[in-house]
Amino acid sequence: MSRHRHKLSKKAGLSPGTLHLEGEPRIGPVRITLMDYDAVRYMEKQCDSIEECFPYRDTGTITWINIDGLANTEVIEKIGRHFAIHPLILEDILNTEQRPKMEDLDSYLYLNLKMLMLAGPEKEIRAEHVSMIIGPHHLISFQETVGDVFDPVRDRIRRDGRIRKNGPDYLAYALIDDIVDNYFIVMEQIQERVEDLEEELVVHPLQQSLRKINQLKKEMIFLRKAVWPLRELITGLERTDSPLIQESTHIYLRDVYDHTIQVIDTLETLRDMVSGMLDIYLSGLSYKMNEIMKVLTLIATIFIPLTFVAGVYGMNFHYMPELTWEYGYITVWGVMIAIVIVMLSYFRKREWI
Amino acid sequence: MSRHRHKLSKKAGLSPGTLHLEGEPRIGPVRITLMDYDAVRYMEKQCDSIEECFPYRDTGTITWINIDGLANTEVIEKIGRHFAIHPLILEDILNTEQRPKMEDLDSYLYLNLKMLMLAGPEKEIRAEHVSMIIGPHHLISFQETVGDVFDPVRDRIRRDGRIRKNGPDYLAYALIDDIVDNYFIVMEQIQERVEDLEEELVVHPLQQSLRKINQLKKEMIFLRKAVWPLRELITGLERTDSPLIQESTHIYLRDVYDHTIQVIDTLETLRDMVSGMLDIYLSGLSYKMNEIMKVLTLIATIFIPLTFVAGVYGMNFHYMPELTWEYGYITVWGVMIAIVIVMLSYFRKREWI
Amino acid sequence: MSRHRHKLSKKAGLSPGTLHLEGEPRIGPVRITLMDYDAVRYMEKQCDSIEECFPYRDTGTITWINIDGLANTEVIEKIGRHFAIHPLILEDILNTEQRPKMEDLDSYLYLNLKMLMLAGPEKEIRAEHVSMIIGPHHLISFQETVGDVFDPVRDRIRRDGRIRKNGPDYLAYALIDDIVDNYFIVMEQIQERVEDLEEELVVHPLQQSLRKINQLKKEMIFLRKAVWPLRELITGLERTDSPLIQESTHIYLRDVYDHTIQVIDTLETLRDMVSGMLDIYLSGLSYKMNEIMKVLTLIATIFIPLTFVAGVYGMNFHYMPELTWEYGYITVWGVMIAIVIVMLSYFRKREWI
Amino acid sequence: MSRHRHKLSKKAGLSPGTLHLEGEPRIGPVRITLMDYDAVRYMEKQCDSIEECFPYRDTGTITWINIDGLANTEVIEKIGRHFAIHPLILEDILNTEQRPKMEDLDSYLYLNLKMLMLAGPEKEIRAEHVSMIIGPHHLISFQETVGDVFDPVRDRIRRDGRIRKNGPDYLAYALIDDIVDNYFIVMEQIQERVEDLEEELVVHPLQQSLRKINQLKKEMIFLRKAVWPLRELITGLERTDSPLIQESTHIYLRDVYDHTIQVIDTLETLRDMVSGMLDIYLSGLSYKMNEIMKVLTLIATIFIPLTFVAGVYGMNFHYMPELTWEYGYITVWGVMIAIVIVMLSYFRKREWI
């Protein structure tokens, strides 16, 4: 959350279109990797400077330039100049708070989305802002840091898969598909946590649980913001009349659209479950309270009358005939036991015990 | 739920269009049955290999090939090659988590939906992923396992019903209609369970009930995902300008659409009832708590003052004139009885007893 | 509810278009009444067989055939043959669970809706499935049993009202208008019950009340299903380009549409009230619990310290100087009275008494 | 509410288009006032009979006929005949339960809405059904009783304002604008009541408050029904292609539309506040209960152990060594004080006191 705030205060007052990294940058150097391929050839290399990649643009082969790390805005600016990218698009690439969207700028398409991964030993959810520029023969992707979910795509390029026979639009589809596939893994982990918490709430509602519910709620909101706009983004790609998206790619976009809908469905289901948790927590508390009250009532209602009886014969009146009766003491015990039996059978009748 | 998870983890990272069975397969061999008919002739047989069925495609009669069991992906691939099915459609056939949908691929229509049945002695709800390929003279249906709800359709084919005079589109309608009819039976069973649980909640709210509510909620969500997309699917069939759906079938599609709406209505009603159950549970708990508190209050407020009175005359002061009075003891009893009467009439006035 | 279930189990597996009465039939013979009129003439008679009515179809006058009782499916079938009604429409006429709808079948219009009446000494809501077939010069109406809300329409036909100068479309409007008018009466009765229950909940929340709330909720759901589709039905009648609905009838349809909206508004208001009732019930319980707790606290907190004081001087220590003081006893009483006063003024300050 | 019911029972069964006053009439004679003006001339008079007004229709000047009181249906019928008003429109004029709407009948426009006023010393909300017939050179307005919010409009006519240079459409706008302006006053009063009740709920939740909340809810529903349809009504006036609404009036209609949206916004805000009140009430109750429980627990948990100690030394065993110790009594007091101190510090630690 603190990230968000920092960004906000910094941004206000800056001229739109001024390049600077929004969001708290994760430290790390910029790494540029290049894959150049067509149906027959394939080349892969890591570039030291962005200029190394530029010649590949016009070779007629498909060129995928991947930038890991947004801290070095100079690289972004150079790309912007070389590929004639609009300043506002460059700004969107750097704005890690940007809502997923697609824009058709005639000579290229821009799109950005959130890559979700489980990271670290705690399997925490890590989100990364990913942007893509789709040109006629190239695709440039931008990521916040080194490390992504695109290895399967790279393998398929190396292994001469269907991807090699298609253009940058199919490559973009493959990358999006990979990102969406990882959403399922994240959903699965959240689902486990939701189910564990639900069990905990029914059995042992703790003050701690309230915080866990709140935490889950906030994660849900974050995921929602990441996933929902994807629907629009993919529909946009499918409906655009840009020649950059080929007819044959449409069925693949529809497929990833279907998967997105499935993710959204799962997300909404989880949201429903989480939003009902406070009620389950309250129900759990009420149930426990009820149990406690029942015991208190049982003990108190049984012993209070008995104590009264004992109190009566503890009085010091001079003339209390019962006290002098030979069987007085034993009779009182009898009375008290009778009271207990009556009480217990009443409680049983009311189904309290 | 565990099924879902397995699927998810397995899928991520696989190239789209690679055939493999998604979802946990239910074990069982593949069974292929074939029905071939037109208005005058009718033939039915069980095939050992899928190749046996292929010649029937071009005989001019209607051919219904039914595949039970998706474990053997080789059969699916053969069908895919013979009937020229798009790889993504084959993938959808195998993906038992696929959301119901209809796709028009010009030379054939694809649709999938969920078949719901009550199975076993416990009448548990069993869901099966059913796909259909509708061609000009053939319909191929795919099911997860042997055993379905299509026997009435088979009987009607054998008995020379209206179905024999119509094309594969009418056959598809008949199958969908059968599936939707079975939704009613499932709804009916859930409705009974909902009503039983509702009664239980009003009379005896138990910690166990919370779990039952949660269980019902999850089943509702599952059913919702199975039933809602059907509406769109049928509308899609009706609105498509594909020559595969004849004009005369439209009124039948509208009829099954009406039934689907009825199922959705019932489902939404049940969902409303289930979503209100937690409140009923809480109300039940509160009511019971109230009853318990009333008894506690009654007993405590009556005996606490009496015990005090007894306590007073149990004091050992040397100069306590009441103790030596001849009628002291009897007077104290009188006072105590008076207190009880005052208390009880106060409670009666407040309508607590 | 049990009705619904029976229907459902019976239906599944039957060929669509097979005639049989769906829903539990109310016993009673079929009664066929005929009214034949135009602007100048008027004739009314009760027919023994449906064939008696057929000649009137082609006389050029308006013919209203009313069928009371759906148990005799033979009559329905005969009508179907004579008037060339589609089998699925005949099925809809018999399906008393059918959702209200309108269908334009070119040579005739079909519509069905729910007739609501208050019946019996308890003024229970009774719903009847009413269907109408609107032809160029005839209207055929089907009801579940004898007894309806159409007497005002019959009187207007007899009294030579505006209805005599118009076609079967105006007659259909008049019948729908009568049905909608009766919705108001039903709403009014429910409103009374809702208000009575609301008062009960505020003053005396009982376990019984929970059941009444549930009952009302279910009736609301039923009414909703009956009334909401009417809107669409009437809009359908107005928008159809069928020559069976004359231009001059449109303003009347708009009028009955307005009334339907008014019924829906009232219904939604009532639903809002009913859906808020559980909260009022809980509030009422909480309030009562609060009152009870206050009394318990008052009594307990006053007497517990007093009892302690009495207990202290009931101890049997040999050396307790207070016991031998001449004014010890009176002092203790003084102390105890002081405690009571302090307590009471504290409670007053906290506004608990 | 009783009004509504009466109307409903009366209406059912009457032929549509039969004139009779729907809703409970407020008693009072019919008063007819006439204003006739154009940019240069202006005339105002009170008519004894409606026939007096008829000649002004064709003078070429703008004629505003205002009818106060709907009890005399004869007057309405005469107007209907003279101005050729459709019977259903006359019925709408008399139906004081009619939902606000606009109808374009080619030769005239009909619209009705609710006039809200604060009336009497208690500033109760009074609603009146107002209808307008807008013709080419005349406007006829109908109100339930004498007394309205149109005096500002009359003054502007007399003072030769912009209104004098425009047609009946501008006059209609001015009247609607006046009615909407008064909605603000009504909203303001409700807002005050809502805020007062909210404060009461936080500080002193009473059983009485539940009723007040219910009362407010019902008023909200009433207002909602009165205000929401206005939006549609004004949009209808703006979008109609009737020559009766001049192009130059559109900007004014958009202005009053803006005001209506503002009223709806305020209303929805108030509704939100009122619908959250039951929760605030419950919170208030819970908080109070908590406070009471804390005191009870404090007193009980402190004195119950002390009373036990006192009870122990009130036992009459022959061999109780403590009783004969010289400092026994003082020691027991010490023990008891120690218990109190321990208890209090525990409570402090738990932040209960």
Add this chain to the structure above:
Amino acid sequence: MSRHRHKLSKKAGLSPGTLHLEGEPRIGPVRITLMDYDAVRYMEKQCDSIEECFPYRDTGTITWINIDGLANTEVIEKIGRHFAIHPLILEDILNTEQRPKMEDLDSYLYLNLKMLMLAGPEKEIRAEHVSMIIGPHHLISFQETVGDVFDPVRDRIRRDGRIRKNGPDYLAYALIDDIVDNYFIVMEQIQERVEDLEEELVVHPLQQSLRKINQLKKEMIFLRKAVWPLRELITGLERTDSPLIQESTHIYLRDVYDHTIQVIDTLETLRDMVSGMLDIYLSGLSYKMNEIMKVLTLIATIFIPLTFVAGVYGMNFHYMPELTWEYGYITVWGVMIAIVIVMLSYFRKREWI
């Protein structure tokens, strides 16, 4: 809130289009500042009278006239006459309660929105009504008081930024962008307060907290009314076919639209959090109540039986054999300790301690 009310009562009854300041004016003189620039020149001055600014309109350069303070309606009227502004627009400029909107009046565009700032040492949210008139070569902005968020824009004009090369439409965009940027700062502050309050509710629910929740709710409603209509406003600017908005400005409008969506998203998230707070408050109360009840039950259920035992042997029966036993006293202590141990282990088993 009182502001709103005043406005409302004053407005009702005034002729539409009469100029007077609506809303409570913040005191302060009118200050007129003028910036005149094109790509090469730039001039800035503070004017004593509005007439000074008029000559700049027709110089061909871009003229930005900024009016601080709406109290002097004469200035507004003069501008209205000189620039031919419609009276209703002038009214909207003065109506500080006006909902944000955009209107295209052919020769100029009008738009208004809310400027939000954090003001004073307490960082309270201050809202100001800002209007803009966009002409072919001029932009006139109106603010309630001196002090705004436009300094970054002024700096960019002085520093010869991109703004100097564009028309008044780009200037309007820059101003709106500045206002929206400040919304983020306000959101950030509210977010902090929401999170602080949430923590407070979980740990220490106080009666005071209820008021804070209500306060936040009201601020949310206010912000919602300010921010939501912006979406429509910007879409309106983008979609208008007015030549006043140049094609090249569209991408900038889309950018500020994106930011507005981001603000709305944040706002809705905050609203969700605030609307769930009452439940968290209730949960917190319930949890605390549970804790208190547990202690009470523990103490009471342990000591009530012990006190009874002590009471029994405080009875004064002549024949109570236990009293004379040598180890009677020690045995009773043993019994009592045993009771305590049994009780404690029972509680431990139930997980209450």
